[in-house]
Every structure is written in C-alpha cells, then in structure tokens.
Amino acid sequence: MSNHIGIVEDDPNIQNIVAAYLKKDGFTVTVLGSAEQAWDLWEGNPPDMWVLDIMLPGMDGYEFCKKIRRESEVPIIIISAKDEEIDKILGLELGGDDYLTKPFSPRELVARVKRLFKRTHYKADHDDSLTQKVKAENLLIYKDDRRLxxxxEERDVTTKEFDMLLLFAENPNRAFSREELLIRVWGNDYFGSDRAVDDLIKRIRKKLVDIPLETVWGFGYRLRNEGS
Known part of the structure; x- marks a missing residue:
C-alpha cells in the first residue's frame, strides 16, 4: 500500500503539478484547497504526510500545523511564498519538518518527501519485536516506535525534538556544535540560521523539565549522563 499524502494548497496550478509528480513516484495523493477541508480529511482518512501551504483562505497553514501537532507527529512539509528567515523559523517551531520556498522544483519536493519518510520511519507495519531502546539518565527512547x-512518563515531542534527543541519548556527554546539530537533525540542505537549534533546545527543556541538557558556551550543547 502506497503512502498517502495530503496536499493543502489553494493554487490549482501548483495543486496539479505537485500531485502529478507525487503520483508518478507511486504516492497516493489527496488535494485540498483549504485547511478546513484538510481537517475533515484528517478526521476521516488521515494522510501519512502533509504538504502544506501557509497562505490559505480561512484557517492559515500555521494554525492548521498547530492543530495537527496537538494530535500527531505525522510529517509536515511547508511550502510557502514567504521566504524570510523568520517565516521559516516560525514554520519549523510550530511543528513543520521541512520548509520549501516558492517557486520550487517539483522534483526537489519529491526528493524531500522521500527523505522525510525515510528519516522519520513513519510506518505502521514495523516489527515491534525489533524495537531498539536507548537510555540516558531518566530519558528512555524506543527508536523504531519513535516513543519517548x-x-x-511518555511525552509528546515533535519529529525534530525526537531526532535531537535521540542523537544526544546515543552520544551521552558528547558536545555537539550548533552547526553539526543543524546537519544531523535538519539535513545537509538546510540553509537557515543556527538559531533554530537554540529554539529547539528551549522547547525541549520546557517539555522535559530538569533534563541535563547543558549549554557548552560558544560551541553548542551536550546531554550529561552521569552513568556513562
């Protein structure tokens, strides 16, 4: 069964092009012109990934992203004509996993969709018996289930929060620079500011109170683990 992608975009030309390229690569696609229609789909036949425009009639993409994140960690790729750094940071802070600025190459979007599916392991048919556990202090992560x-107490975290915490847990007491964290968590093709790292760390500390996630001044961060 192919992965199902919901495209939330009100421009018919972009709808048709994006849908055609994704279908060509074997994905099942549902095209929606508003966030309200997308929410109806979510409640009835939820997609495995969203390709989400920000500027929509009615509820905008930011608000829709927030609503989805209250219920699920389904991958979200934001596409937007807003190309300012602050817009990209906001989109990622609200739970977007990737951000693509219009105009974009449909082939690049397809490549990012494939990479995100691979990186997040968003599969319903994985084998629970093969679940790997990573433990650091009071942090326990089930890698294959992507549970933390x-x-x-189980905590809800975003995809990037999970990926960063897993990286720290697998490398306790190691200091990571902001630049390396950007590459390891956001990918080689991310061109935003390293402020995104600081913002993500801030959110993690707020969610996991007293986690020993230390700032290495002038460099980056590390997860202290006295048991290592």
Missing part, C-alpha cells in the same frame, strides 16, 4: 519517556 521522561522519568517514566
């Missing part, structure tokens, strides 16, 4: 527990 802090002090014995």
């Amino acid at each position: 527990f802090w002090r014995g």
Whole structure:
C-alpha cells in the first residue's frame, strides 16, 4: 500500500503539478484547497504526510500545523511564498519538518518527501519485536516506535525534538556544535540560521523539565549522563 499524502494548497496550478509528480513516484495523493477541508480529511482518512501551504483562505497553514501537532507527529512539509528567515523559523517551531520556498522544483519536493519518510520511519507495519531502546539518565527512547519517556512518563515531542534527543541519548556527554546539530537533525540542505537549534533546545527543556541538557558556551550543547 502506497503512502498517502495530503496536499493543502489553494493554487490549482501548483495543486496539479505537485500531485502529478507525487503520483508518478507511486504516492497516493489527496488535494485540498483549504485547511478546513484538510481537517475533515484528517478526521476521516488521515494522510501519512502533509504538504502544506501557509497562505490559505480561512484557517492559515500555521494554525492548521498547530492543530495537527496537538494530535500527531505525522510529517509536515511547508511550502510557502514567504521566504524570510523568520517565516521559516516560525514554520519549523510550530511543528513543520521541512520548509520549501516558492517557486520550487517539483522534483526537489519529491526528493524531500522521500527523505522525510525515510528519516522519520513513519510506518505502521514495523516489527515491534525489533524495537531498539536507548537510555540516558531518566530519558528512555524506543527508536523504531519513535516513543519517548521522561522519568517514566511518555511525552509528546515533535519529529525534530525526537531526532535531537535521540542523537544526544546515543552520544551521552558528547558536545555537539550548533552547526553539526543543524546537519544531523535538519539535513545537509538546510540553509537557515543556527538559531533554530537554540529554539529547539528551549522547547525541549520546557517539555522535559530538569533534563541535563547543558549549554557548552560558544560551541553548542551536550546531554550529561552521569552513568556513562
């Protein structure tokens, strides 16, 4: 069964081009012209990924992204004519996994869709018996299930929060520079500011109170683990 992608875009030309390229690569596609229609789809036949425009009639893409993130970690690629750095940071802070500025190459979008599916392991048919556990202090991560527990309590985290915490947990006490964290979590083709790292760390600290995630001044961050 092919992965199902919901395209939320009100421009018919972009709808048709994006849908055609994704279908050509074997994806199942549902095209929606508004966030309200997309929410109806989410409640009835939720996609495995969203390709989401920001400027929409009615509810905008930012608000839709926030609503989805309250319920799920389904991957979201934001596409927008807004190309200012602050717009990209906001989109990622609200839970977007990737941000593509219009105009863009449909082939690049397809490549990012494939990479995001591969990176997030967003599959329903994985084998629970092969689940790998990573533990650091009071942090417990089930890699294949993409579930995270802090002090014995399961916590909801975004895709990037999970990826960063997994990286730290697998490398306890190692200091990572901001530049390396950008590459390891956002990917080689991310061209935004390293402020995104600081913002993500801030959100993690707020969600996981007292996590020993230390600032290495002038360099980056590390997760302290006394048991290592």
